[in-house]
Amino acid sequence: MNxxxxxxxxxxxxxxxxxxxxxxGKPVLMKLGCQSAPTTETHVKYLxxxxxxxxCGYPQVADGRLxxxxxxxxxxxxxxxxxxxxxxxxxxxxxxxxxIDREKHPAIMLAQSPERDRxxxxxxxxxxxxxxxxxxxxxxxxxxxxxxxxxxxxxRGDASYSRWRLADAKPAxxxxxxxxxxxxxxWERITYFLDRVIxxxxxxxxxxxxxxxxxxxxxxGYQGVDRVLGTVAGLKRFIAIRExxxxxxxxxxxxxxxxxxxxxxxIFEVIRYFGTRQKIFNVHFxxxxxxxxxxxxxxxxxxxxxxxxxxxxxxxxxxPYLLMPDHVPQAPGDPSGLQSFAYCYGYIRALLQSIG
Numbered sequence: 405m406n407x408x409x410x411x412x413x414x415x416x417x418x419x420x421x422x423x424x425x426x427x428x429g430k431p432v433l434m435k436l437g438c439q440s441a442p443t444t445e446t447h448v449k450y451l452x453x454x455x456x457x458x459x460c461g462y463p464q465v466a467d468g469r470l471x472x473x474x475x476x477x478x479x480x481x482x483x484x485x486x487x488x489x490x491x492x493x494x495x496x497x498x499x500x501x502x503x504i505d506r507e508k509h510p511a512i513m514l515a516q517s518p519e520r521d522r523x524x525x526x527x528x529x530x531x532x533x534x535x536x537x538x539x540x541x542x543x544x545x546x547x548x549x550x551x552x553x554x555x556x557x558x559x560r561g562d563a564s565y566s567r568w569r570l571a572d573a574k575p576a577x578x579x580x581x582x583x584x585x586x587x588x589x590x591w592e593r594i595t596y597f598l599d600r601v602i603x604x605x606x607x608x609x610x611x612x613x614x615x616x617x618x619x620x621x622x623x624x625g626y627q628g629v630d631r632v633l634g635t636v637a638g639l640k641r642f643i644a645i646r647e648x649x650x651x652x653x654x655x656x657x658x659x660x661x662x663x664x665x666x667x668x669x670x671i672f673e674v675i676r677y678f679g680t681r682q683k684i685f686n687v688h689f690x691x692x693x694x695x696x697x698x699x700x701x702x703x704x705x706x707x708x709x710x711x712x713x714x715x716x717x718x719x720x721x722x723x724p725y726l727l728m729p730d731h732v733p734q735a736p737g738d739p740s741g742l743q744s745f746a747y748c749y750g751y752i753r754a755l756l757q758s759i760g
Contacts, residue, residue: 432719432760434687436752437492437726439543440745443480448487450742454749458726459484460543460686461491470498470509470526477537492726493541493613493686496530498523501615503550504580513548514582515593524597528604535608541685541725543613543654546594548582548629551618556734557700563733563744568619568662570697579628587630591641594632598646605650613654613685614642619662620696635663636674643683652683658690658701658730661709665695668708672717679721687718688730689752701731703744704751715755727752 438451439460451459463472463480472480472494484491498509511519530542554572556564605612620634632638639660643652660674661667678684691707692699704711718727729752732744 430719430722432756433722433724434718434727434756435492435725436749436756437686437728438745438749439493439495439686439688439726439728439730441495443483443491445483445487448484448489452487452489454746455753456749457488458490458492460493460495460726460728461539462495465497470496470523471530472497472533474533474536477533477539481537481539491539493543494530494534494539496527496542496544499527499544499546501545501547501551501618504548504582506550510581512597513546513593515589515596520596521600524600527601531601531604531608531610531612534610540609541611541613543615543686545615546597546633547615547617548580548585548590549617549621549627549631552621552626559700559702559733560706561735562737563703563735565700565702565733566731567700568698570621573626575627577627582629584625584628585630586625587632590630590632594642595645598651602646602648602651606648609650611650611652611685613652615654616656616659616663618656618659619699622697636660636677639678643678643681649682652685653678654686654688655684656688656690656730657709657714658688658692661690661692661707662699663696667692667695668710671709672713675714675717676721679718679723684721684723684725686725687723687727689714689727689748690730701733703733704729704748711751711755712758715759719759727756 435458436456437458438456441462443461461480463476465472465476481491504510504513509523511523534542553566553568555567557567559565617631617633621631633642655678661671664670691702691704691709693702693707694700729745729748732741732748738744
């Protein structure tokens with residue numbers, strides 16, 4: 405072990421008593437979770453093997469439908485239950501983080517009527533069906549550009565890490581098929597969606613968790629698009645559009661860190677802002693090294709964010725839902741990332757135990 409590794413290890417160990425010494429008055433409500441697909445017998449058994457008992461599920465949807473039926477949801481729930489796993493959230497078959505030029509159902513994000521009304525009706529149906537079977541939350545994206553990255557960089561061992569460096573970015577085309585989408589246009593599309601979806605979520609008491617735009621881009625935009633959910637100010641505006649206990653965030657801590665100039669210092673107050681307002685419905689517990697416009701995605705124990713302190717803050721604000729790995733490093737012998745995910749499960753489980 406070299407000096408840097410030794411200091412890193414001793415620092416991590418010395419931090420554990422601090423976590424254990426956190427105020428005892430608040431219970432630990434959050435749960436180790438995962439959002440990785442697919443929700444099949446093999447994958448659910450894998451999750452259960454590593455102590456993941458609460459997940460975001462992906463129901464099998466037939467006939468190209470954009471929402472799962474009650475029977476399809478029940479089938480997924482039965483599969484999970486038979487393996488000791490609870491489905492606490494589902495993902496929609498669309499409104500994912502895909503790039504708009506590859507998206508099969510782009511009408512909501514392109515403001516195409518009447519197609520977007522038809523697609524919004526599918527979201528409303530998903531809400532009703534989740535309520536019928538007892539799934540309390542749905543996660544979704546409002547993205548045009550998808551997840552932007554500029555390549556990979558070597559990590560520890562034979563792992564490689566995903567990278568975004570704005571200075572190196574070379575988009576495939578100046579514009580997407582969305583054309584120019586300024587901030588006002590993007591907010592109109594978001595508001596149109598929320599005005600029609602959140603009242604139904606209120607009626608059926610289903611939490612709608614929107615993922616942030618990953619990563620943020622400069623105010624002038626990227627490929628003609630101003631990513632309004634790529635700043636903390638934008639997220640604050642988003643949650644205020646429709647005040648509701650069922651309108652909030654799929655809070656990707658990695659993506660929020662990517663929005664900040666000094667994430668190692670700034671992230672904790674962002675967690676407090678949204679956590680004290682009970683607007684965090686899911687957490688992607690991911691670490692980065694770097695800052696806005698220039699970062700790499702790393703293992704949870706080697707980034708700029710102190711995860712011991714971060715989990716203390718989630719406990720402090722009473723966050724009660726899933727704490728999940730998100731993007732993980734890749735390695736030649738682990739093409740699906742299952743080893744990296746298992747490492748993250750163990751790391752998160754240990755942090756939860758240390759504060760519990």
